[in-house]
Amino acid sequence: xxxxxxxxxxxxxxxxxxxxxxxxxxxxxxxxxxxxxxxxxxxxxxxxxxxxxxxxxxxxxxxxxxxxxxxxxxxxxxxxxxxxxxxxxxxxxxxxxxxxxxxxxxxxxxxxxxxxxxxxxxxxxxxxxxxxxxxxxxxxxxxxxxxxxxxxxxxxxxxxxxxxxxxxxxxxxxxxxxxxxxxxxxxxxxxxxxxxxxxxxxxxxxxxxxxxxxxxxxxxxxxxxxxxxxxxxxxxxxxxxxxxxxxxxxxxxxxxxxxxxxxxxxxxxxxxxxxxxxxxxxxxxxxxxxxxxxxxxxxxxxxxxxxxxxxxxxxxxxxxxxxxxxxxxxxxxxxxxxxxxxxxxxxxxxxxxxxx
Amino acid sequence: xxxxxxxxxxxxxxxxxxxxxxxxxxxxxxxxxxxxxxxxxxxxxxxxxxxxxxxxxxxxxxxxxxxxxxxxxxxxxxxxxxxxxxxxxxxxxxxxxxxxxxxxxxxxxxxxxxxxxxxxxxxxxxxxxxxxxxxxxxxxxxxxxxxxxxxxxxxxxxxxxxxxxxxxxxxxxxxxxxxxxxxxxxxxxxxxxxxxxxxxxxxxxxxxxxxxxxxxxxxxxxxxxxxxxxxxxxxxxxxxxxxxxxxxxx
Numbered sequence: 001x002x003x004x005x006x007x008x009x010x011x012x013x014x015x016x017x018x019x020x021x022x023x024x025x026x027x028x029x030x031x032x033x034x035x036x037x038x039x040x041x042x043x044x045x046x047x048x049x050x051x052x053x054x055x056x057x058x059x060x061x062x063x064x065x066x067x068x069x070x071x072x073x074x075x076x077x078x079x080x081x082x083x084x085x086x087x088x089x090x091x092x093x094x095x096x097x098x099x100x101x102x103x104x105x106x107x108x109x110x111x112x113x114x115x116x117x118x119x120x121x122x123x124x125x126x127x128x129x130x131x132x133x134x135x136x137x138x139x140x141x142x143x144x145x146x147x148x149x150x151x152x153x154x155x156x157x158x159x160x161x162x163x164x165x166x167x168x169x170x171x172x173x174x175x176x177x178x179x180x181x182x183x184x185x186x187x188x189x190x191x192x193x194x195x196x197x198x199x200x201x202x203x204x205x206x207x208x209x210x211x212x213x214x215x216x217x218x219x220x221x222x223x224x225x226x227x228x229x230x231x232x233x234x235x236x237x238x239x240x241x242x243x244x245x246x247x248x249x250x251x252x253x254x255x256x257x258x259x260x261x262x263x264x265x266x267x268x269x270x271x272x273x274x275x276x277x278x279x280x281x282x283x284x285x286x287x288x289x290x291x292x293x294x295x296x297x298x299x300x301x302x303x304x305x306x307x308x309x310x311x312x313x314x315x316x317x318x319x320x321x322x323x324x325x326x327x328x329x330x331x332x333x334x335x336x337x338x339x340x341x342x343x344x345x346x347x348x349x350x351x352x353x354x355x356x
Numbered sequence: 357x358x359x360x361x362x363x364x365x366x367x368x369x370x371x372x373x374x375x376x377x378x379x380x381x382x383x384x385x386x387x388x389x390x391x392x393x394x395x396x397x398x399x400x401x402x403x404x405x406x407x408x409x410x411x412x413x414x415x416x417x418x419x420x421x422x423x424x425x426x427x428x429x430x431x432x433x434x435x436x437x438x439x440x441x442x443x444x445x446x447x448x449x450x451x452x453x454x455x456x457x458x459x460x461x462x463x464x465x466x467x468x469x470x471x472x473x474x475x476x477x478x479x480x481x482x483x484x485x486x487x488x489x490x491x492x493x494x495x496x497x498x499x500x501x502x503x504x505x506x507x508x509x510x511x512x513x514x515x516x517x518x519x520x521x522x523x524x525x526x527x528x529x530x531x532x533x534x535x536x537x538x539x540x541x542x543x544x545x546x547x548x549x550x551x552x553x554x555x556x557x558x559x560x561x562x563x564x565x566x567x568x569x570x571x572x573x574x575x576x577x578x579x580x581x582x583x584x585x586x587x588x589x590x591x592x593x594x595x596x597x598x599x600x601x602x603x604x605x606x
Contacts, residue, residue: 241450252405254429
C-alpha cells in the first residue's frame with residue numbers, strides 16, 4: 001500500500017498549487033477588468049490609452065482628468081470596498097461558525113450606517129445637500145469612521161453574546177442580525193427626517209451604497225484599514241482553520257479561541273464601519289463572494305482569505321461598472337445590483353443549509 | 357511516569373463536578389476512564405489539557421505542570437481528539453497538517469509536509485489523503501482527528517469517546533490504531549469510554565468514576581464484578597474468553 005516517500009506530499013503540493021493558480025488568474029482578471037472599467041463611461045477611452053495614462057504617460061489633458069479624478073478613484077474604491085467586505089464576511093463565517101454570516105446579514109452594516117449618519121447629522125462631521133449625486137460631504141472622515149465603528153461594535157457585541165449560548169442555530173443568529181439591521185436603518189431614517197426635512201436626498205445616501213462617492217482622502221483611509229485587517233486576518237489563518245474544525249479541537253491545538261473570536265469580529269467590524277461610513281450599505285458582497293470562493297478553492301483560510309479578497313474586488317468592480325452602464329448616462333448605486341445578486345443567493349443558502 | 361494527576365477538583369458554576377482526582381500513567385500505557393453518563397469523564401479529560409481549568413490540583417506531563425504552561429505549549433505535549441470533529445471543505449491532508457500548528461511560526465516547512473505524509477501512511481489513510489473531509493464518513497473523520505493529534509507529536513494522546521458513534525469494524529480499527537501508535541510512537545493515551553468490553557480489550561489501566569471522584573482504579577486484575585456493579589448499578593459477571601475479559605450483565 002505504501003507508495004514511495006513523498007508521493008502524497010507531491011500530490012498535495014499539486015493540489016495547493018492549483019489554488020495559487022486560481023488566485024493568480026483572479027488577480028490578472030482583476031487588472032484586465034480594472035482597465036476595461038476605466039475605459040467605459042459617458043466618454044469611451046481606448047483601453048490601451050488607459051494603460052498608458054495609468055503608467056504615467058499623458059495622452060491628453062482630458063483623458064488625464066477623467067481617469068485620475070473621476071474613474072480611477074471610483075474603480076479603486078470598488079476594489080477596496082469589495083475586498084474588505086468579502087474578507088470581513090469570510091472571517092465572520094469562520095469565527096461565528098455560521099455560513100450565513102456577513103457584515104450585512106448580521107446587521108453590522110446598518111449599525112455602521114446609523115453611526116455615520118449620526119456623526120454627520122448630530123456631531124457635525126459633514127454637511128448634507130439636496131442633490132442626489134452628492135448628498136453628503138464628510139468633512140471629518142476620522143470622526144465619521146469612529147462613530148460608525150462604535151455603533152457596529154454594539155451589534156458585534158450582541159452577536160458575540162448570542163454566539164455563546166448553546167443551541168443558537170446559525171439561522172437564529174441571522175434573525176438577531178436582521179432585527180438589529182432594521183432597528184438601525186429605522187434609526188438612520190429617523191435622524192435624517194429630523195435633521196432637515198428638505199434634504200430628502202441624503203436619506204438614500206447610507207441606504208444604497210455607491211462606490212462613486214469616496215474622495216481620495218476617504219479612499220486612502222479605507223485602503224489603510226482594509227489592508228491592515230487583511231494582514232491581521234492572514235496572520236490568523238491557521239487559527240481560523242482550527243476553529244473550523246470545532247472549538248475544542250482548536251483549543252487542543254493551542255488556539256485562544258475566545259480572543260481570536262473577539263479580535264476577529266472587532267477587525268471585521270472596523271472594516272465594515274469604514275466602508276459603510278463613506279459609501280453606504282453595500283449588501284451581500286460579504287456573503288456571496290466568500291461562498292463563491294469556497295466553492296472554487298475550499299475552506300482553507302491560507303487561500304480563502306486572499307481568494308475572497310480578489311473575488312470581492314472582482315464582483316464589486318464588475319457590479320459597479322455594470323451599474324454605470326445599465327441606464328447610461330445615469331448611474332445606479334452599486335448596492336442595488338449587489339442586492340439583486342445577493343438576495344437570491346441568501347435564500348438559496350438558507351434552503352441549502354451550508355454552502356453553495 | 358508520563359502523567360501524574362494530583363488532587364484535581366473542578367467546579368462548574370459553583371457545582372462540584374470533580375473532586376480528589378489522583379492517578380498516574382506510565383509511558384506506552386493506555387488508560388480508560390469509565391463511568392456512567394454525566395459523571396465527569398469528558399470534564400476530567402478536558403481538565404487534563406487545560407481546555408477547562410481545574411479549581412485545584414496539579415497535572416504533570418513528563419514532570420511539567422500543565423496548568424502553568426501556555427495553551428500552545430500544552431498543544432506541543434498533548435494531542436486532544438474531541439468526540440466529534442467538524443467537517444469543512446478541507447482535504448484530509450490539510451486537516452492533519454493542522455496538527456503541526458503548535459510547532460510552526462509563520463508557514464509550514466517541508467518537514468511538516470513530510471511528517472504529515474508519514475502519519476497518513478502510518479495510519480493507512482492514503483486513499484483519503486486528498487479527499488475533502490466533508491465527504492468522509494464518521495469513522496474516516498475520526499481517523500483524521502486522531503492523525504491530526506499524532507501529527508502534533510505529543511507525549512500524551514487524549515481521546516474523548518473515540519468509538520462512540522462508530523460501527524463495530526470502525527471501533528476496532530480506531531482502537532487498533534491507538535494501540536499501535538502507543539506502542540510505536542512512544543506515547544501514552546487516555547480515553548474516555550462507555551463500552552467496557554472494548555476498554556478491557558484495548559486499555560492497560562482503568563479508572564472508574566462515581567459521584568465525581570475515583571471509585572476504583574488499576575489494571576485488569578483489580579477490576580471485579582462488584583466494582584462494576586457499584587459504579588453502574590447493574591449486576592455483572594466477568595468471564596474470560598480466549599484471554600480477553602468480557603463483561604456480561606446478569
